[in-house]
Amino acid sequence: MLPVSESFEYEYRGCDLIYGRGCVGRLDDYLAERDLDRALIVCGSNVGANDELMEPITEGIGDRLAGVFDGTTPKKSAEDAFGAIGEMHETNADVLVGVGGGSSLDVARQASVFAPDGRSLAKLREEARDGEVIPPDPNDERPPVIVVPTTFAGADVSDSGSIELLSAAESPTGQPVSVGGSAMPIADFADPDLFGTTPAGALLGSAMNGLDKGIETPYARDANPVSDAAAVHGLRLLSGALPRAVGGSDDVEAMERAVVGSLLVQIDRKISIIHAFGHGFARRYSLQQGAVHAVVAPHVLRYLFEEVDAGRALLAEGFGTDPAGCSADELADAVVEAVTGVRDALDAPTRLRDLPETRREDLPAIAEFVVDDPPMARAPAGLEPTVEGIETVLRDAW
Structure with a gap:
């Protein structure tokens, strides 16, 4: 460790x-x-x-x-x-x-x-x-x-x-x-x-929002080795520490590692498409952004990996998978599984329909908001997001 x-x-x-x-x-x-x-x-x-x-x-x-x-x-x-x-x-x-x-x-x-x-x-x-x-x-x-x-x-x-x-x-x-x-x-x-005095519910609500800052940086179109290094090391710390730090177990070491990880993923951070999804929902509802991120992150990553490389080797390394010898599909699966594992270990929401206020009939409008959101300008190079494609991701997450 x-x-x-x-x-x-x-x-x-x-x-x-x-x-x-x-x-x-x-x-x-x-x-x-x-x-x-x-x-x-x-x-x-x-x-x-x-x-x-x-x-x-x-x-x-x-x-x-x-x-x-x-x-x-x-x-x-x-x-x-x-x-x-x-x-x-x-x-x-x-x-x-x-x-x-x-x-x-x-x-x-x-x-x-x-x-x-x-x-x-x-x-x-x-x-x-x-x-x-x-x-x-x-x-x-x-x-x-x-x-x-x-x-x-x-x-x-x-x-x-x-x-x-x-x-x-x-x-x-x-x-x-x-x-x-x-x-x-x-x-x-x-x-x-x-951080140790903060109620577990508040820590849980923030955890995926912070984690996703580390996830988004390596695949941003303006990523660089410095931002990659901070993000990957931050993910190493957060992926293992967050579930222990927010679980009410008084795990001192986990809390320290999670706090340092949360600082690292902010260094030269480059928020992108996952945050655009969160902003799209914020245009419609008063929702905790971490809850939206928890639901959509695995679905957005699957969508990205189907379209572009999206820094999958770096992300896999951040989540503890050695990229050497892995195929592109294996790396993509490892990242999605790791993110889903952290989300589930946090007992965070897994479906959009379970979030307060959300309505299925709003998904087309939210998809339009997502495509037009400023962080989409940092989406991975080669990705050409469409309203229809984003709406498909939303329906999968519903």
Whole structure:
């Protein structure tokens, strides 16, 4: 078994990756070194009420803690971000600390983006109803963001995100209207002790979303040896550790390996067609993205392997199969079986029909959303996806 360091630091695109048990205890020193004096924690209500999780963070920040905004929701609505902005102004905070899963980290980043923008929420919604939302000025001086992830969604080492301005019911197009800007966190404190305080259900819901970031990178049309190396090693760690880490067994080693794996698959990640499927469902329903990924990933991989190579040798190696001496079909089967095995070991959903709200009659529209989704531009070279082909995958997954 490949070893994992007890702790490490690494700078990635201006973000300090700080890993290790108890590393959040260093938050005060980190803030002091950067002349940041008032930190506002941004999280959801469940995280805010989890004393076992919050106490190490608030103690780590110490006297620099300005307050806690615990109003984020999975919906990532504009109200969430503007609520955080309002609290930031009231507490005179000069740095945001996003804590929790992907939604809270995205809201913290977008609160940073829109804090100096000057437009009110009402003004942004007016623009959305008129058909064009002007993006925030990337040259605005934004308050820095630190993230403290507690799930495996893989949303921490990222500058992206968005907030929903209009729901589908409110939108003139019948589709949600979202807006966002780029804000890379200055630091990511990845503390396995905190992941261990997260309820198993939340870890399970995030697991496949994070795993699929590693799966998608090797077959992206702009993949390179550096991104391949991080993704394959990340898959090695995640494929064995995730089922043990989220199973409520208090497996310390598995948790450490899963946290490191979730960091690795985000290095130069290249999300593609599986994420496009997830986004297609998000256009229609309020679903946990990890659940959608769990269902569709094996079906999408079968579809890809029927059409193109899709980095199957690299993926097989990531899932523990030596590609030497294997035929192309054997590699494809090994990858699909491995992904299905991880999914089943997590006891994740296996059929679209079992997800809340989903309707079979919506599949043609979802297929259109998938084909038009921006990550499809990174689909494997040689793949020519069609609405009909994507709809066939959806029906197989139904």
